[in-house]
Amino acid sequence: MSSTKKKKHSGAKKFLIVQLVILGIILAFVGYYYGSGLAGKISKLKADADKAVAESNRDTFKREETGVAYDSDGKTIAVLKKDKDVYYLTYDEIPVEVRQAIVSIEDKKFEEHHGVDFMAIVRAAFAVIRHNGEKTQGGSTITQQLARNIFLTQKKTYERKIEEIFIALDLEKKYTKHDILEFYLNNVYFGNGYYGIEAAAQGYFRKDAVDLDTSQIAFLCGLPNAPSRYDPRLHLSAAVSRRNRVLKNMHEDGVLGESDYQKAVAEKIKISKPKQYYQNYMETYVYWCATRALMDVDGFKFQYKFKDNAEKKAYQKKYYEEYSICNDRLYTGGYRIYTTLNRRVQKQLQASINDGLKGFGDKTKNGIYKTQGAGVCIDNDTGSVIAIVGGRSQKITGYTLNRAFQSYRQPGSSIKPLIVYTPALENGYTANTIVDDHKFEGGPSNAGGGYHGKIKLSEAVQRSLNTVAWQIFDKLTPKVGISYLYKMKFSNIVKTDETLASSLGGVTNGVSPLEMAKAYATIENDGSYRDPTCIDRITTADGKKVWENHRKETVVYTKEASREMVDILKGVFTTSWGTGRALKLGTMPCAGKTGTTNDYKDGWFCGFTRYYTTAIWVGNDQPVRLYGLQGASYPGHIWQNFMLKVHQNKSPIDFEKPTQVTGEIREDISTDEASQAEQDLKDQKAAENATTDTKTQSTDNSTKQNTDNSTKKTQNTTQNSTQNNSQDTGNKNQTTTNNTQNQQSTGENTQNANTNGNANQNTSQQTTDNNQNADANNENKADTSGTNNSGNQ
Known part of the structure; x- marks a missing residue:
């Protein structure tokens, strides 16, 4: 047999083996699909998705959810809201360059797909494998992101992803591409509590979206990919690098000429200072606890001990990103938060x-x-x-x-x-x-x-x-x-x-x-x-x-x-x-x-x-x-x-x-x-x-x-x-007895928090010289020479 025939025979044999392996995988999946009850789960997810989209209308995407926090007596501590409706823009009111920039960086095939880009999902999955589990590129279309932001939570499970796909496909059937892009640009998160392009324009540049220049538009459209990582108030250089990538994409897509591209890249970004506000001590603690509760709902695993500094930094990065997402959802989810705080x-x-x-x-x-x-x-x-x-x-x-x-x-x-x-x-x-x-x-x-x-x-x-x-x-x-x-x-x-x-x-x-x-x-x-x-x-x-x-x-x-x-x-x-x-x-x-x-x-x-x-x-x-x-x-x-x-x-x-x-x-x-x-x-x-x-x-x-x-x-x-x-004493003693009995059989370790995360720990202060006398003088003061920050009584 000639060498060429041997190669062809070998190639055919390999192809047959690959086909048999694929067929085996398909058959195994089909068996698992029906045998494990997965078919029933997916069927229910599709039914839920169909119902959610069927009951939606244009107001669904303009809805402003106001949350309320209550004290232990049921009285209001705080009202949590964001002015989403105030800044809602129709498709025609959204600048053309904004629409072009967001499609260029988030979903190039937006006009071609029917809600889901399956090849993009495959590419994103392989990218995660290549980069040891780190997400380097997204697989979700603009329609999928809209489905997740409006109808679902951010919890990362296969059920949520499947339902997200079903909702996206349904949205494309019910609404036009213009509608979907309009809904998306009014609801997508730009960080620091800003939902929608108009809110972001006002928050970061103190101007209307229609008055943004090309560089500013590209800057804002680069933020939704990772609002925490590209937070302009904390990581301006990272946000500017992301802007440059958006501009490059627009240039390569032919929507931005060479001279305009060079001018936009050279422009220096200046961020406006955030509006000042005051929160009392009850509010700040409620927001922190409630945000961490939502992180728990999303399945975030809190950690307190680390083998080294690198592990701690990696954890803190994940923590801050998840905290930001959940904290912003707290203000827009319309939640009712019942607390144990006693105003008296x-x-x-x-x-x-x-x-x-x-x-x-x-x-x-x-x-x-x-x-x-x-x-x-x-x-x-x-x-x-x-x-x-x-x-x-x-x-x-x-x-x-x-x-x-x-x-x-x-x-x-x-x-x-x-x-x-x-x-x-x-x-x-x-x-x-x-x-x-x-x-x-x-x-x-x-x-x-x-x-x-x-x-x-x-x-x-x-x-x-x-x-x-x-x-x-x-x-x-x-x-x-x-x-x-x-x-x-x-x-x-x-x-x-x-x-x-x-x-x-x-x-x-x-x-x-x-x-x-x-x-x-x-x-x-x-x-x-x-x-x-x-x-x-x-x-x-x-x-x-x-x-x-x-x-x-x-x-x-x-x-x-x-x-x-x-x-x-x-x-x-x-x-x-x-x-x-x-x-x-x-x-x-x-x-x-x-x-x-x-x-x-x-x-x-x-x-x-x-x-x-x-x-x-x-x-x-x-x-x-x-x-x-x-x-x-x-x-x-x-x-x-x-x-x-x-x-x-x-x-x-x-x-x-x-x-x-x-x-x-x-x-x-x-x-x-x-x-x-x-x-x-x-x-x-x-x-x-x-x-x-x-x-x-x-x-x-x-x-x-x-x-x-x-x-x-x-x-x-x-x-x-x-x-x-x-x-009252008798009742309290009975309660004490019951509590003691319950406390003897514990040991379930819960993951909740404590991380100090999101706030400044110190403010600038100077020494205070006062002549007030202490009322107790029996505390001992240690001489701790050679020790590190040792404390005493």
């Missing part, structure tokens, strides 16, 4: 922060108070946020920073129960474990250079001794301690935080008041974590459920360790040495912890009752020394003031007691030493009582006068409440 409690928290910081009057050149405070209150029954304040009251145009969830600061010693002591209680330590408070090389110091020697672990916590926290954290290992923050979805924790300095609050990027509140609420909730959103549910305008908070729980700490930690933290208020002893809530049992960072730059108080958990932060936006700032001073008094208000008419309820533990760890102490330590403790306490009582009384008289007055009022109120509300 919100006002009480705002008033407490305002009153607590009224002595600090210095402002920046923009009129913003230099010394700021923020706080978050969580309902312990539900785990939901009921109040959130991101700063002192100031209604300033263009000012939307909510420090309660958008700012991150060093937590000082308020981090100790989260990463040191509760984990330690899970690993063999008890409240009665004897620890050694002493100076050692390479470690931190306590205030004034004083040390207490052999004491119980509970006292070390209540005194907030830095040396003890450091030693225990070293034994646990920083990796183990920090792992608890990952479990509670802290968003800015990094690998470098796995150091001993973190035991005192020296974390690299800081934490937010929201994160601290949810962590302390976890301890109160027997160690079970709940995502602290303020969204109860989201529905469409006609009541169809979009998202619902199922309040899933994840076990972070054991129940026994959590209850023992709560019992220890009660001593912060009740013992003569507790750093929060001046901050009691009358007869209402409470537990909490102070926190102060190096040089008095940040002050924290985080605490809870059976009813509520509240975290308070005080400091300057740009960290500077704030005279008199300690966890027990301004933050503590704001916490106390607010908690007294929010607990009015509430019956006192104590926490669940931990199982009595008598065993003690003596890893570093011999049996004889342990016995001697016990005797030393007794002798020490007896000797201290004579002086401590007098000293404490003197301190209390000078520092707690206002607190005692408030306490007396609270006691009277509480006593009356106790007499008149025994029924």
Whole structure:
């Protein structure tokens, strides 16, 4: 057989094999199609698509959906809308170059296909494979994009894609090409809340679409492909490069001459500043939580731990893009957003922060108070946020920073129960474990250079001794301690935080008041974590459920360790040495912890009752020394003031007691030493009582006068409440019992958020020099030479 015949024979054989493989694939698909129920699913998708298009009319594409957010009482918090109808242009009103540019860059075969370009879909699929999963070119036609924007969500599933194709085919049958292009250019998203070409022209260039020049038209028409990636306000150079590509396409398509092309490419783009606006703290938090809920609906997977910086950057890119899409859909979807925010409690928290910081009057050149405070209150029954304040009251145009969830600061010693002591209680330590408070090389110091020697672990916590926290954290290992923050979805924790300095609050990027509140609420909730959103549910305008908070729980700490930690933290208020002893809530049992960072730059108080958990932060936006700032001073008094208000008419309820533990760890102490330590403790306490009582009384008289007055009022109120509300107590205790039973069988880990994402974290601030005196002086200040940003009490 000749060589030529052999080649032909071989070629025919290969062709036959390919055909057989294709036939096999087709047969396999057909079998799967009918055998798996896929045929029924696709049939239903087509029926839904046919119905949606059949019921549509021109008004469908001009519709303006107004959303509403409600507080816990059903009263309106905010109205969410975009002025889409105001800017609607007919086909003839849309500049010819706009129509040419969008077709040239988005869908060259727009006039030829019947709604779907199947070859483009295949090309896009192969491009994704070639680029390791990265989308480099689109496969959707203008008609498909219109179908997705008007009738579907952005969730990427094969069902949505199939329904999108069916809708696109139906649209082409019902409407003309001119209609479809008109609908598309009035609804497509151009970023920054601008839907439609006229809104984009007004928003970016402050002019009507008809007055745009060629370069500006190409610039705008390049944005819909990836509004976040080409956001002109954040990535102008990328947006200009995209414009140049649009111009090149137009030139190659013959709709733009050489001279006009060169002139447009050379033109410098100048973007107008966005309109200034103000949103209050409730609104900013609602929008953030609701946007993340829509991201969850779309199937976005939130992530908090990364193997390296490259992985984190890749995630952040995806996060910002998805956040932008969902945030814009929030304003145009006509949603009804039902929240857990309580307007009365919100006002009480705002008033407490305002009153607590009224002595600090210095402002920046923009009129913003230099010394700021923020706080978050969580309902312990539900785990939901009921109040959130991101700063002192100031209604300033263009000012939307909510420090309660958008700012991150060093937590000082308020981090100790989260990463040191509760984990330690899970690993063999008890409240009665004897620890050694002493100076050692390479470690931190306590205030004034004083040390207490052999004491119980509970006292070390209540005194907030830095040396003890450091030693225990070293034994646990920083990796183990920090792992608890990952479990509670802290968003800015990094690998470098796995150091001993973190035991005192020296974390690299800081934490937010929201994160601290949810962590302390976890301890109160027997160690079970709940995502602290303020969204109860989201529905469409006609009541169809979009998202619902199922309040899933994840076990972070054991129940026994959590209850023992709560019992220890009660001593912060009740013992003569507790750093929060001046901050009691009358007869209402409470537990909490102070926190102060190096040089008095940040002050924290985080605490809870059976009813509520509240975290308070005080400091300057740009960290500077704030005279008199300690966890027990301004933050503590704001916490106390607010908690007294929010607990009015509430019956006192104590926490669940931990199982009595008598065993003690003596890893570093011999049996004889342990016995001697016990005797030393007794002798020490007896000797201290004579002086401590007098000293404490003197301190209390000078520092707690206002607190005692408030306490007396609270006691009277509480006593009356106790007499008149025994029924309420019984109901609450029953609820508590039910909650406890439910909390014992948790562990379903939900992916929700926290990423700090979309807001500025700092505003420019200068140092404030004031002469206000702190009311609590028992917090210890660490000497952390050689450590990284280590915090103290």
